[in-house]
Amino acid sequence: MASRANRIRPIRRPIMNREVSEFEPCWDLLRDALVDIHTKNAGRLSFEQLYRASYKIVLRKKGELLYERVKGFEEDWFRQHIMPSIAGLVTNNIVNMTLLQHAGTSASERRQTGERFLRGIRDAWEDHNMSMNMVADILMYLDRSYTVESKRPSIFAATIGLFRDHILRDTVPSVAEQLQRDFMVFDILNTVIVDLINMERDGDIVDRNLIRKITSMLEDLYETDEEIENQKLYLRVFEPCYLEASRQYYRNECEKLLREADASTWLRHAQQRLKEEQDRCGTTISILTVNKVAGVVEDKLVKARLSDFLAMEGSGLKVMIDNDRLEDLAILYQLLSRVDGTMAPLKHALQGRVMDLGLVIEKTVRNMDFSVNGAGSGQADADEAADGIDKSKIQPLTAAAQQTAAAIKWVDEVLQLKDKFDNFWSNCFNKDLVLQSAVTKSFSDFINAFNRSSEYVSLFIDDNIKRGAKVKTDAEIDVVLDKAIVLLRYLSDRDLFERYYQKHLARRLLHNKSEIDTEKDMVSRMKSEMGNHFTIKFEGMFKDMELSRDLGENYRDHIRQLGDVDTKKVDLGIHVLTTNNWPPEVMGRGDGGRVDCIYPPAIKRLQDSFFKFYLKDRSGRVLTWVSSAGSADIKCTFPKIAGKESGPLSKERRYELNVPTYGMIILMLFNDIDEDESLSFGEIQGKTSIPPLDLVRVLASLSIAPKAKVLLKHPASKSVKPTDKFSYNTQFVSKTIKIKAPTISSINKVEGDEERKETEKKNDETRAHIVDAAIVRIMKQRKTLSHTKLTTEVITQLQARFKPDVSLIKRRVEELLYREYLERVDGEPATYQYMA
Amino acid sequence: MATNSDGARNTKYVTMISGDGFEFVVLREACLLSPTIKGMLRGSFSEAKTGRCVFPEITGPVLEKVVEYLYYYHKNVNVPYVPDMEIPVELCLVLLEAADYFQLDKQMT
Numbered sequence: 001m002a003s004r005a006n007r008i009r010p011i012r013r014p015i016m017n018r019e020v021s022e023f024e025p026c027w028d029l030l031r032d033a034l035v036d037i038h039t040k041n042a043g044r045l046s047f048e049q050l051y052r053a054s055y056k057i058v059l060r061k062k063g064e065l066l067y068e069r070v071k072g073f074e075e076d077w078f079r080q081h082i083m084p085s086i087a088g089l090v091t092n093n094i095v096n097m098t099l100l101q102h103a104g105t106s107a108s109e110r111r112q113t114g115e116r117f118l119r120g121i122r123d124a125w126e127d128h129n130m131s132m133n134m135v136a137d138i139l140m141y142l143d144r145s146y147t148v149e150s151k152r153p154s155i156f157a158a159t160i161g162l163f164r165d166h167i168l169r170d171t172v173p174s175v176a177e178q179l180q181r182d183f184m185v186f187d188i189l190n191t192v193i194v195d196l197i198n199m200e201r202d203g204d205i206v207d208r209n210l211i212r213k214i215t216s217m218l219e220d221l222y223e224t225d226e227e228i229e230n231q232k233l234y235l236r237v238f239e240p241c242y243l244e245a246s247r248q249y250y251r252n253e254c255e256k257l258l259r260e261a262d263a264s265t266w267l268r269h270a271q272q273r274l275k276e277e278q279d280r281c282g283t284t285i286s287i288l289t290v291n292k293v294a295g296v297v298e299d300k301l302v303k304a305r306l307s308d309f310l311a312m313e314g315s316g317l318k319v320m321i322d323n324d325r326l327e328d329l330a331i332l333y334q335l336l337s338r339v340d341g342t343m344a345p346l347k348h349a350l351q352g353r354v355m356d357l358g359l360v361i362e363k364t365v366r367n368m369d370f371s372v373n374g375a376g377s378g379q380a381d382a383d384e385a386a387d388g389i390d391k392s393k394i395q396p397l398t399a400a401a402q403q404t405a406a407a408i409k410w411v412d413e414v415l416q417l418k419d420k421f422d423n424f425w426s427n428c429f430n431k432d433l434v435l436q437s438a439v440t441k442s443f444s445d446f447i448n449a450f451n452r453s454s455e456y457v458s459l460f461i462d463d464n465i466k467r468g469a470k471v472k473t474d475a476e477i478d479v480v481l482d483k484a485i486v487l488l489r490y491l492s493d494r495d496l497f498e499r500y501y502q503k504h505l506a507r508r509l510l511h512n513k514s515e516i517d518t519e520k521d522m523v524s525r526m527k528s529e530m531g532n533h534f535t536i537k538f539e540g541m542f543k544d545m546e547l548s549r550d551l552g553e554n555y556r557d558h559i560r561q562l563g564d565v566d567t568k569k570v571d572l573g574i575h576v577l578t579t580n581n582w583p584p585e586v587m588g589r590g591d592g593g594r595v596d597c598i599y600p601p602a603i604k605r606l607q608d609s610f611f612k613f614y615l616k617d618r619s620g621r622v623l624t625w626v627s628s629a630g631s632a633d634i635k636c637t638f639p640k641i642a643g644k645e646s647g648p649l650s651k652e653r654r655y656e657l658n659v660p661t662y663g664m665i666i667l668m669l670f671n672d673i674d675e676d677e678s679l680s681f682g683e684i685q686g687k688t689s690i691p692p693l694d695l696v697r698v699l700a701s702l703s704i705a706p707k708a709k710v711l712l713k714h715p716a717s718k719s720v721k722p723t724d725k726f727s728y729n730t731q732f733v734s735k736t737i738k739i740k741a742p743t744i745s746s747i748n749k750v751e752g753d754e755e756r757k758e759t760e761k762k763n764d765e766t767r768a769h770i771v772d773a774a775i776v777r778i779m780k781q782r783k784t785l786s787h788t789k790l791t792t793e794v795i796t797q798l799q800a801r802f803k804p805d806v807s808l809i810k811r812r813v814e815e816l817l818y819r820e821y822l823e824r825v826d827g828e829p830a831t832y833q834y835m836a
Numbered sequence: 837m838a839t840n841s842d843g844a845r846n847t848k849y850v851t852m853i854s855g856d857g858f859e860f861v862v863l864r865e866a867c868l869l870s871p872t873i874k875g876m877l878r879g880s881f882s883e884a885k886t887g888r889c890v891f892p893e894i895t896g897p898v899l900e901k902v903v904e905y906l907y908y909y910h911k912n913v914n915v916p917y918v919p920d921m922e923i924p925v926e927l928c929l930v931l932l933e934a935a936d937y938f939q940l941d942k943q944m945t
Binding site for chain 1: 876
C-alpha cells in the first residue's frame, strides 16, 4: 500500500514542473494541428496529444493567451485563404443581378449564377464549420475552464462568428469601389435566395437542398458571439427580407389574379399557395418561418382583395351559393377561418343571399300562375318538390286550389333553400356555429317578413298529411314533418300558426282525411319543440275524437238493447266536441251566433234519443248540433223510368250518396213531395232555416255538378240564384254505387283576403287578452313598474308565442288603466301601480 | 462534421492504453461518458480512426480505476441507492487529477 501511495508524486511532478517556457512548444504543436485541420489532414494527428497540449496550457493559467492565439490564427487564416475565394464569387454578373437589379437576364441564367454563388458560400461554410468543430474539440479543456471563468464566448462561438464578421457582413472592396456604394455579401446572399424562391414560385425547379444548407447556416449563426437564441441571423436578417419579398410577390400575384382570373381560380390558387409555402418551409427555408409566411399569404393573397373576389360577377360568392359550388365554398371557409375568426364577410354574404333568395321565392310564388300547366318551368329549380302541384295541374284549378298550390310551393321552396344552406353548413363550413346562427336568423327574418307564412306552413302540413297517407311511405312523411317542424321553429307568430293549424286539423279530423297516428306524431313533435301549452288544444281535439268513437259505439249498443225499430233506418256517427278545443269556424260560432236549422222528423228523433242517452251519465251538459260540420250517407233509390227498355234507365238504380248534413236535410224534403213537384229556393230555405250562403253551396253541389246531379234546377244555369226552382232528377245515373257530393267546405285552402283579415282580427283579439293577462300578472307581482320595463317584461314573457306590438301593449295598458286594474303613479311619468 | 468511413468508427469496443502499456478494451458506450474521450472519438483524428486511445501520462492502475468508474457509472446510471465505489486512499489525489483530465468531475447530475 505504502509503495503505491508514493506514486502520486511522480505523476504530478512532471506536469507541474515543466515551466512556463512549455507554452511555446505546446502552441507550436497546436498551430500546426490547426493548419492540418484546415487542410483536412487531421487524420494523422493524435487528439490526445493536442488535447493534452491545450490542457497543460490552461492548467498553467495561460488560457487567455491560447484563446487569443487561436482567434488570431483563425482570423489570419480566414483573411488569407477564405476571403479571396469568396471575393471571387462576387462576380460582375451576380452584382448586376442582385445589387443593381438589372433586368434582361433570363431566369435560367439568373438561377445558374445564383446557385453558383450559393454553392461557393455553402462550401466555404461547411469547411469552416467542420474545422471549427474540430478545433473546439481539441480545445475542449479551454472552454471548460478559462472561457467559463472569464465569461467569454466559447472558442467555437468566437471562431464560427468569423464567418459572419468576415464574410457575410463584409464587403468586397473592389466591387464596392466600382459601385460607389457600400454593400454586404449578406445583401447579395439574401437577394439570391429570394430570387431563387420566386423562381420556384413561378414554376422553375431550383436546388432546394442548397438553399436549405444556406438557411441552416444562418440558423447556426447569431448576431453576436453570445449566441442569444432569438438573435439568429436567420431570424434577424434573412427572415424579414424573405417575408418582405413574399409580401411583394403575393401582392402582385393577387392583383394579377384579380385582373385575369375568377374567384374560383383564386380560391384554389390561394389554397395551393398556402400549402406550397408550408412545404417550402419544411424543405427549403426553415420551419421557423412557417407561420409567418402563411400569415403573409393570408394577408396579401386572401385578405387584401377578399371583398373584390367575393363580389366577382359570374364566379363570386353569389354564384357559388346559387350553383352549389360546394368545393369553392369549402375552400373559402378554410381560407377565411385562417384570416378572420369572425367570418364576417362570409356571414354577411350568406345572410344577404338567404334574404334575397327568400324574397325571390315569395315573389315567384306570388307571380306564378298555377292554373296553367308547367307554370314552374320558367324557374330554374322547379323540380321534384313541385310534383304535388304538377299532379293537380292536369286539370285547370280553381282559384282556391291555385292558392293552396302556391302555399305548398312556397313551403317547398323554402325547405329547399334551407336544405341548400344546411348542406353548405355541414359539408363546407365545418358546422360553424357562428354561421349557423347567422343563417338561421336570416331565415327567420324573411319567413316572418312574409305575412302568410304561418298559414302556408300549416297548409303544407295539411297537404302532406292528407296526401301523404296515400302517396308516401311512413319514412317519407317522417322527413317532411321534420322539415315542417324546422320551419315552425322560425315562425315568430306562433299563435297565428296555432289558429290555422287548429282549423286545418279540425277539418281533417271531422272528415277523416288523415291517419290519426300521423296526426298524433306531428302534434307530439310540436309539443317537444314548442312546449305543452302550444298543443293543449290539439290534444283535446284528439281526445274528443276518441271519446266520440266510444260514445257512438255505446250508443249503438244501447239502441240495439232497446230494440227500437225506427232507428234502424238511421245510423248515427257522432263527434262530441269540446267547444274550446275546436276552432270557432267549425263550431259555427263564427259569425254572430248559430242558426239552428230545422231537421226532418226522423233525424230529430234520433237527436233526442242520443241526447237522452248522453245525459244519462253526464247530467247538466248541453249538446249543440253543428249541422254545418257533419255529413250523411243516404241510400237512395231511383225507380225505373217508364218507356225505357234498355240502358241504365230501364232498371231501378240504388246509390249511396254522401252529402253534407245540409244536403241530407234538403234531399229529405224531396222525399215528402211528388216526383214532378218542385221546390223554390225560398221554400227550401223556409223549411230548413239553412243559412242562405250554405244553402247556395249545397244546392250547387247537388244540382250543378254532373257527378251528383240528383236535383234538377230550373232554369238550368251554372249558378244558384234565390229565384231558382228545384225538382227531383228521376233520370239520374251514376257509374259508381257510392257517390260523394262534391263539397267545397272540407278542403283546406288558402284564405281569401276577406277571410284573412277576419282571421287576423280574431287573432289580434286573442292577443289582446293574452297581453292583458300578462300585464296583470306582471303588475301583480311587481306592484309598481315603469312603462318601458313593463313593455320589456311583457315581450319577454310572450316571446315564445308571438312578438307583441309595442303599440298593442300601450293600448292594452291604457285599457287596463281605464278599467282600473292599474293606476298612474303621481309625480312619476309613465309609471304604473297595480290596484288590488 | 465530415463523416469518416473508417471501420473503427462504430465498433462496439475501444481500446484505452496507459502510459506504461496497459491496454483496456472498454465498451464504447461507457467511454462516451467522458467528454474528453467523446471528443477524441467523434472527430477525424487518429484515435477515431483506429479506435485506440493512448494516454501517455496516465499509469495503468489509474486508468484501470477510471475504466472501472466508467463501467460503474454505465451500469448504475438509472439505479437508485448504489453502493459507493471503492477508492484506495493512495489513489485519491491522482484520480482527482485524472477526473479533471477526463472531465468527469462535473458530470454528475
